Amino acid sequence: MLSRRNFLTAAVGVAAAGGLAACAKEDDGASSSSSGDGGKAITLGFSQVGSESGWRSANTDSVKAAAKEAGYTLKFSDAQQKQENQISAIRSYITQGVDVIAFSPVVVTGWDAVLKEAKAKKIPVVLTDRSVETSDESLYVTLVGSDFTDEGRRAAKILEKVIAKAGLKGAVKIAQLEGTTGAAPAIERAKGFKEVMDASHKDDWKVVVSQTGDFTRAGGKQVMAAFLTSNPDINVLFAHNDDMAIGAIQSIEAAGKKPGKDILIVSIDGVKDGFVAMSEGKINAIVECNPLLGPQLMDVVKKVKDGETVERWIKTEEGDFMQDQAAAALPSRKY
Numbered sequence: 001m002l003s004r005r006n007f008l009t010a011a012v013g014v015a016a017a018g019g020l021a022a023c024a025k026e027d028d029g030a031s032s033s034s035s036g037d038g039g040k041a042i043t044l045g046f047s048q049v050g051s052e053s054g055w056r057s058a059n060t061d062s063v064k065a066a067a068k069e070a071g072y073t074l075k076f077s078d079a080q081q082k083q084e085n086q087i088s089a090i091r092s093y094i095t096q097g098v099d100v101i102a103f104s105p106v107v108v109t110g111w112d113a114v115l116k117e118a119k120a121k122k123i124p125v126v127l128t129d130r131s132v133e134t135s136d137e138s139l140y141v142t143l144v145g146s147d148f149t150d151e152g153r154r155a156a157k158i159l160e161k162v163i164a165k166a167g168l169k170g171a172v173k174i175a176q177l178e179g180t181t182g183a184a185p186a187i188e189r190a191k192g193f194k195e196v197m198d199a200s201h202k203d204d205w206k207v208v209v210s211q212t213g214d215f216t217r218a219g220g221k222q223v224m225a226a227f228l229t230s231n232p233d234i235n236v237l238f239a240h241n242d243d244m245a246i247g248a249i250q251s252i253e254a255a256g257k258k259p260g261k262d263i264l265i266v267s268i269d270g271v272k273d274g275f276v277a278m279s280e281g282k283i284n285a286i287v288e289c290n291p292l293l294g295p296q297l298m299d300v301v302k303k304v305k306d307g308e309t310v311e312r313w314i315k316t317e318e319g320d321f322m323q324d325q326a327a328a329a330l331p332s333r334k335y
């Protein structure tokens with residue numbers, strides 16, 4: 001049995017449909033209401049990475065719905081995958097004197113200065129989804145999100161099953177579509193995958209090409225087209241998210257090859273469109289990464305505001321899915 005139940009089933013997030021505004025915008029008051037906790041509503045400033053993927057849309061919906069449900073005033077802004085936009089959003093939340101700041105850092109480095117400004121104003125910071133690298137651990141309270149290194153390991157393990165099932169013999173020539181350069185999920189998923197490869201497949205597997213597709217469909221499509229030209233003998237694709245896999249599928253088909261057969265595909269996330277591609281036989285397996293972090297985040301924000309101690313890393317539990325499970329799982333997918 002491959003899938004483990006995740007513990008976020010009560011999440012209020014809705015389907016990944018619908019794009020976000022095309023330009024960076026601050027949208028405040030969307031969830032504003034009274035808190036019912038003695039009239040002192042919590043104001044949360046949230047800086048989102050962008051709207052690059054189905055995962056991200058589901059995550060945004062989950063955060064907005066959960067803030068509304070909790071009765072918090074949410075100040076939300078979309079950074080369009082640009083660190084400078086996130087830094088200015090965080091600065092503006094500091095100036096506005098919000099109770100708690102939460103953000104999902106686009107890349108791991110370069111946050112110390114702005115986080116020190118928040119600390120100086122005694123505004124606690126909660127990381128969601130992605131981590132940062134800092135020498136000063138006191139600059140954030142906790143991280144609510146997945147173990148990306150483990151997702152990379154799980155991707156390699158499930159690839160073993162995919163290869164066995166497909167009866168692929170001989171050299172495994174892997175193309176890797178990496179996430180955004182410098183982002184925690186890109187660094188850690190590649191690391192976890194490599195760990196398993198180095199331990200168990202030194203001789204039979206090789207990553208022949210690896211490049212970023214920035215977690216987008218357009219990126220996946222474009223980079224895969226280039227991979228197919230430079231390395232036409234690729235027989236496996238490991239994509240750091242479903243959207244890049246879906247983009248890559250278009251290029252594989254355009255090159256006259258069959259995704260899921262001529263090129264075996266493993267990706268990460270488990271968004272609805274990923275499951276659709278899997279049920280059509282075009283993706284062979286998906287490692288789940290749950291975006292419905294809103295309810296857990298709101299819980300933590302309340303605890304942090306009330307001065308309670310919280311765990312340093314609040315991990316999300318996830319499952320793995322093979323192609324033959326896709327059709328059955330599809331109707332109950334929540335994002």
Ligand code: GYE
Nearest residue numbers: 052053055129185215241
């Ligand atoms: O896998 C990808 C998104 O940080 C876990 O970001 C997230 C990743 C997710 O763009 O689809």
